[in-house]
Amino acid sequence: MKDLISLKKAEQLLSTINIKVLSKKRVSVFKACGRILAQDIVAPIDVPFFSRAAMDGYAIRAEDTQNASINHPHILKVKGEIINGNQNIKEINPGEAIKIYTGCIIPKGANAVVKLEDVEESSSTIKLFKTILPGKNISYKGEDIHSGSLILKKGRILKPHHLGIISSCGFKSISVFKKPTVSIIATGNELIEVGFNPSIAKTLNSNSPMIYCALKELNCNVLYLGIAKDYEPDLIKKLSLAISKSDAVITIGGMSVGKMDIVSKVISKLGKILFHGVRIKPGKPCGAAIIDNKPVLMLPGYPVAALLTFKKFFPIILSKLMDNSEIPGKDMHFFVKPKTKISNPNGLTHLVNVSVYKYLAEPIKVSNHAKLSTMLKVNAIVEIPENINEITPNDLVECTFF
């Protein structure tokens, strides 16, 4: 960890890694929520597939309403009714109207729909009191989506409205990337698993459930491989298992400069270290590597640092696993003003924990990045780049929900 690199450089190194891309599978549009699209979606049909009524009312010929007014209403003969789903399509001639409901196909001859509220109905006629323009209350064939148009590109994270659009084009199933399986290895002689009584000189391994959850939020399958001792053969055994069983590996802890911090040393024997040490606060000792074409993210052991570096780097790895898909959360930032001056004297990119209320971000002091409890007050992160020495209440700064 001698040559720290900038956050930008670390991100750039990760976003150009050459790793094994996940395979694809077909899933129902009902099961595709949060999955990553592995195909372009080109509309095979026009949406709507036919011109239809956008309102309940009467299908008419706009020409028949010309110069109609309260004092000189026009009278049209009602020819019948088109009920939703009724395939028995009629046609109208001059002077005629057909009762129609939202979503029904516009009958031949009609070019507008007059709303129910705007006519006076009698048994076999309607009275119209104003001029209706052609096209009124009609959803035209293809006006939402044209057949042949590219709707969504490969790599999109599928949200509800995407699935609405995809299925409105007629797709019942689509190709998505398989969910990645990600292994977690915690390291450190000092650790014991959560739930055991914390014996006097041991530390509960609370980082693993935390990172497990963070991976679940990103829609990953997780394989938790337990705690590796600070002992090379033990770590190698767990790493080999992780590489054979999963698509990506996360190690937690053992990244500092002490003699017990063997993680990066051991990994360098199995693969290629991309970086170890980033000019970032918290999280300086983090790192990344490639073993057998599979990415390994090495998180520091301090909980706050582990979580923030995970959030910074793992989404990039995920995007690479899915053939450069959209990076989860990439566009979910907004702008705030710092409530107080926040200084950044050390030439590091500073990930500042803040509590945002309206457009003001109040920094939450984390005196010690082992203190995860301070994060209870945090709802967002402001990132101060390494070349900015301070931000003030006059600055508008970028912020991400935590």
Add this chain to the structure above:
Amino acid sequence: MKDLISLKKAEQLLSTINIKVLSKKRVSVFKACGRILAQDIVAPIDVPFFSRAAMDGYAIRAEDTQNASINHPHILKVKGEIINGNQNIKEINPGEAIKIYTGCIIPKGANAVVKLEDVEESSSTIKLFKTILPGKNISYKGEDIHSGSLILKKGRILKPHHLGIISSCGFKSISVFKKPTVSIIATGNELIEVGFNPSIAKTLNSNSPMIYCALKELNCNVLYLGIAKDYEPDLIKKLSLAISKSDAVITIGGMSVGKMDIVSKVISKLGKILFHGVRIKPGKPCGAAIIDNKPVLMLPGYPVAALLTFKKFFPIILSKLMDNSEIPGKDMHFFVKPKTKISNPNGLTHLVNVSVYKYLAEPIKVSNHAKLSTMLKVNAIVEIPENINEITPNDLVECTFF
């Protein structure tokens, strides 16, 4: 749908409904991501559980370093080493130091840790070159969390850092609310299921996969009951099944004023309508009801309106199902300036689709709320209250990620 109520009133009606609260279950901290806490979390232990080194270095007595300087270094005798997890705790006396690693218990007699980088080591002594203050580089017992303190209240949506904190307090499993099962019933004679070839006068039921996904995003189990015809016995059959099999019901479509819009009419026979019709755009015909102590949300059939009213109302219902838990997404709003004037002339709460770039929100015109494809450009929603006629580029307005 004669008496429209305000959005505020609709929200207030929903947030005071009396419905069956979901039961609880215990889950492992590894499996609790996104679940809703059904118990208060009170720390049973101090965290850290013992005072420990926050750095690799030497445990010393701060008194022994008084007035040490580059020119007058103090020399301490190294008594041994405390390795992570080593239970063999030593004690130091005046003039002594013990080598120690991050996370190790501070030996008796010591009250500070001097960093490895700040000493000169020889075989059995270290030289110190500056005064170290008591407490330096020590994480004290209980400094993160005090035993007995309330960490998290019932009702929190569990995020990664919560699970880190909970497990650092020694919990292996916790009580959470069961996932609700939510039924979806689509209605309308005009509908056919997705994947079928759209016949000339039918509409693909794309709302159901969309709302299915939106429910999955909120961590619900979903029971899709298919399409009910606009025919009372058919709708009653599906509603009865939904009420018997699930904790909440969502209907889609059939909420307008036409004679085919029977949903609210039929539901009023089975239970109590809370409201039908809200001064909101889009989504005016939406509604809510209670049948057998179970909530029913009635969404309009237009896709954009269905999705936006779902997002507005269903999180409140979810919170009620979990005994007034935190409302999902409630605090995830931020502030933007409209790029152009946006008018709101109709006395409705206007949910404006916008594309936010930096702090500017550009309204995305949705000429027709059947056109879901316009939503592809939308990344956030700005809400203009019904008593505000317009917002201008000088206003700072509240915005939610879509």
